[in-house]
Amino acid sequence: MAAARQERHNNFNLLRLVLALCVILSHSPELTDGDNHREPLMMLFDSIPLGFMAVDAFFMLSGYLIVQSWDTAPRAGVFLKKRMLRIYPGFLVASVVCALVVGPLGADPARYFAAFDVGAFTTGALLLQSPQVPPVFAGSFLPKINLSMWTIAYEFACYLLVLAAGVAGLLRVRHAWLVLTAAVFAIVAAARVLHFDAELLRLPTFFLTGGCFYLYRDRIRMDGRLALAAGIAVVICMFSWSASELALATAGCYVLIYLANKPSAMLAGFNRLPDVSYGTYLYAWPIQKLLLWYLPGMSPWLLFAIAAPAAVALGAVSWYAIEKPALKWKQARAVPALPVKEGVTS
Numbered sequence: 001m002a003a004a005r006q007e008r009h010n011n012f013n014l015l016r017l018v019l020a021l022c023v024i025l026s027h028s029p030e031l032t033d034g035d036n037h038r039e040p041l042m043m044l045f046d047s048i049p050l051g052f053m054a055v056d057a058f059f060m061l062s063g064y065l066i067v068q069s070w071d072t073a074p075r076a077g078v079f080l081k082k083r084m085l086r087i088y089p090g091f092l093v094a095s096v097v098c099a100l101v102v103g104p105l106g107a108d109p110a111r112y113f114a115a116f117d118v119g120a121f122t123t124g125a126l127l128l129q130s131p132q133v134p135p136v137f138a139g140s141f142l143p144k145i146n147l148s149m150w151t152i153a154y155e156f157a158c159y160l161l162v163l164a165a166g167v168a169g170l171l172r173v174r175h176a177w178l179v180l181t182a183a184v185f186a187i188v189a190a191a192r193v194l195h196f197d198a199e200l201l202r203l204p205t206f207f208l209t210g211g212c213f214y215l216y217r218d219r220i221r222m223d224g225r226l227a228l229a230a231g232i233a234v235v236i237c238m239f240s241w242s243a244s245e246l247a248l249a250t251a252g253c254y255v256l257i258y259l260a261n262k263p264s265a266m267l268a269g270f271n272r273l274p275d276v277s278y279g280t281y282l283y284a285w286p287i288q289k290l291l292l293w294y295l296p297g298m299s300p301w302l303l304f305a306i307a308a309p310a311a312v313a314l315g316a317v318s319w320y321a322i323e324k325p326a327l328k329w330k331q332a333r334a335v336p337a338l339p340v341k342e343g344v345t346s
Helices: 002-008 012-033 040-045 050-072 076-105 109-115 118-126 147-167 174-194 199-215 224-237 241-261 277-294 300-331
Strands: none
Touching: 012 040, 012 050, 012 241, 012 277, 012 300, 040 050, 050 076, 050 147, 050 199, 050 241, 076 109, 076 118, 076 147, 076 277, 076 300, 147 174, 147 199, 147 277, 174 199, 174 241, 199 241, 224 241, 277 300
């Protein structure tokens, strides 16, 4: 009950929904004409798109919450069960909807189903890949059935990283997580200087930073004035791609965690609403593609105005019909596995 009360007094749900809407807004101009320079953040800074920043922020929040999840219940079986129940049901259903509904609507149905490879689709879905389907939306910009779903595999890989670190006892010695974070930062920075590809580490970097903010929550003073200064620093750094990523992963994470944990009487009602952000994120891309497929010539802003509420509505359907029922299995008795001493130390 205490955990439930605490959950209602933070703003994680609100921030996740806002970030999902930012992704929709960011994709709208790019899907319309293939050019993301009309996208809000690119127009302001011409460095990092709003969608990239939103996904980075998703991973920072996730790092904070998933490390917290292990710290609260440090048992491998329980942790893995919770993470799978949170990710897989909504993802698998969205994959099937994309394959069996969106795909035929974005292609010639007879040719589409004749070329459909059930084995490739099933394997891809189990590996949390974007739906493996025949070509769709031919001749359109970014003709993919759901390009947004590629980030989910990275998210789950980060969950497995927390599981491995927790089982190894590294989360009980928080400096180990900090050293890992610093090492990944160094690799990414070296990649920028030496021009080698370290893209696989970009999103985990933000996840690791979020985890650091949880593990060092007793040492990091959350203050509104510091959050304002950090926000200003991020804005200044946004004029450079490399500087913006470093600023987002550090000062930006401070601002994000400050906002997430700041109680607000105005938001108390919203915080009791279900978390529809996951479904919103999963269904937004196919909604946008279908709107442009059947209503070509739509402006990016009209596309956002129609797609955003439609995605939120499907996100609510996903929550009530799929995600919430699946999460009830979290309460089922789990087989004890690899207990680890609870608590975080220096």
